[in-house]
Amino acid sequence: MSSPLKIHILGCHSATPKANAFPTAQVVEIRSQLILVDCGEGTQVRLRQNRIKFNQIKHILISHLHGDHFYGLIGFLSTLSLLNRQAPLQIFAPKGAEEIIRLQLKLSKSYLSYPLKIQALESSASETIIDNSKFTVKTIPLDHRVYTNGFLIIEKAGDRKLNIDKAEQYPIDKAYYKKIVKGADIVLDDGRRIPNEELTFPAELPKSYAYCSDTAFKLDIVPIIRKATALYHESTFLEINEDLCAKTKHSTAKQAGIIASKAEVGHLILGHYSARYKNLNAFKTEAESVFNPVSLAESGKTFVF
């Protein structure tokens, strides 16, 4: 069985950090790998509060260079060095992030204890930026006031499941079971070939997570995120304030619901709420008018799929 896909919400409010409304940061746990997605000010404290081991994070994805998604990054990188991290760390961020980070390190005469690779994103088309044995990450070009990407994180297909009753009907050494779940056929000593399909059940469908923040309503993203297990889509405003979306390049909860519906995702998570709203339940109700199921992101909450 594949390991669960977990989304740890460290912060999910827009604009400025407050005592109980932290800016955007999430940790995505996929096939037991941790990916930090966005890094608003104070993220390193949120990571500690959520008992997430700093050293298990090997990749950081930054959607855009607005402060509420980015200003906690340099502090986190510095802390990793103070903790004497040795493992390499890879960041994917819009062009310019590396210049800021290297300048800050230079001016503070700081030398990182670990290899840091920062890959600049600048394409306006979706591209595959990570492809390893556990997962793939593709960018989701978004429409915001500065160059912005969402990220689609897709689990690699897991092993097929052994049909133990079938396998035991043949004289197959158990040592071959590992090969069988990887898809191998078996040739018995008497020369008979047993096709893999007879010995196994199909693997579970790979899970996937689409993160889309910040963005104006953008139907172009639907084909990219189609059938994702879960979609986090920003909903800065309610429909009553839809006029603010054009200027600020944000979305309403209803628009997030429309995207979720058209993309036929499994679950919609809303976040990036404007500070003007006291009652967040209205976001859920509004999105539910066009899609189900909908959940509200909350700092400290973990979603498991």
Place this chain on the structure above:
Amino acid sequence: MSSPLKIHILGCHSATPKANAFPTAQVVEIRSQLILVDCGEGTQVRLRQNRIKFNQIKHILISHLHGDHFYGLIGFLSTLSLLNRQAPLQIFAPKGAEEIIRLQLKLSKSYLSYPLKIQALESSASETIIDNSKFTVKTIPLDHRVYTNGFLIIEKAGDRKLNIDKAEQYPIDKAYYKKIVKGADIVLDDGRRIPNEELTFPAELPKSYAYCSDTAFKLDIVPIIRKATALYHESTFLEINEDLCAKTKHSTAKQAGIIASKAEVGHLILGHYSARYKNLNAFKTEAESVFNPVSLAESGKTFVF
């Protein structure tokens, strides 16, 4: 009577922010003016928690460009703009700070709502950087791994105090009292000159606050901070770990006490404790072996002089 000098400690721990150990930031309240001194990550949240009005801060002093004193600045500046601040803001910081700030603003396509002036500090001698009607600020060159200044904030002398019994012995119109407390002599209608000293008591001695963090033990600062009302001096280590001071360019609590003693300050406040110590009372005891009175800085604590 002059208004009290207040030191609001927002954070006073070294290195990396934790849930209950915030990096360095203080607000100094002098003659009802607020000065932010250093700005570690999360300072804007601490300001809110301490109910300090953002807009009353007109000056920011940055000692050096290490993250635990500086990484909260860009977030605070951005938030002021989101709050539509109009009043000018002036920052004094080591050379390089402006380059980082302007680059971050440029890459996030942010335009500040208020005039921001950043004055680069690069002198290795003490210099007067602010001199207005309420207070003066002088730099205190420190000895750290990067270019670092402490700051001496000196209240401007207040008015002399009217000796009302004496004043009423003469036919002096009360309208002149304001001039008298400013130091004016009075010439009566009959031509007699009454010297100011006869009509007034001396003004209270101006208060002053010396902030020294981060620094190795540096006796050169003693003449600059002599007789300060209060001295905040870093004490990253205890004497038992004095060997760590040379490499890291920090001080022990005892060394802070020696500086306070030689400078004959009124009060010593310790801070910037290394995370290795669980019991902070040992810092107080150690400094008290050479100086009194000593207080421990704590996040959320306000000192009033």
